[in-house]
Amino acid sequence: GQQVMQIPQYQHVQEGEDFTTYCNSSTTLSNIQWYKQRPGGHPVFLIQLVKSGEVKKQKRLTFQFGEAKKNSSLHITATQTTDVGTYFCAGNGKNAGNNRKLIWGLGTSLAVNP
């Protein structure tokens, strides 16, 4: 079946350092969404990428969707303690038709030392 892998599973950084998490799908995706889950909270949508090679920025966060639409990355510049949480990627399969079930990665947990 379709799988989405995320690496690393955990990342511990000093405040001010950069952070990157990578998402790799076993199959071509129609889109990729990124969510953030704070400790004790629920996933909150960050962004969606749809086009091959697309790059989007949100302040210190940069999101990329690969040319083959099978991988994606999230890069955070100069991390802050407010960035702490688990970052999930999730996508819809290319041949899913009208089925809107998302295939989720296992997440990357980010810890930031002040």
Next chain:
Amino acid sequence: GAGVSQTPSNKVTEKGKYVELRCDPISGHTALYWYRQSLGQGPEFLIYFQGTGAADDSGLPNDRFFAVRPEGSVSTLKIQRTERGDSAMYLCASSPHSTSGYNEQFFGPGTRLTVL
């Protein structure tokens, strides 16, 4: 406006009992999703409704799990003969459905189920 709500926020039950978990989606959202999340894991898909019908129930682990959405709004996840392994956070999300694109999912705060 109001977000997705879930009740109860916590449910403690004994092994073998029956439980119902409720989800109130954002008004007007036609798509509704149930997930299960264990500590340190990602959301595990259970079932997805488009309107009143289950569009994809491939994630339900076995026939002890059942979900309904009779009027296309509120949904109830029902678990029969609960087992200790059912203990987890049960998350509900809703989304405005689109046949031409993909929309974000809005999550509720979850129901923490503990089976003793």
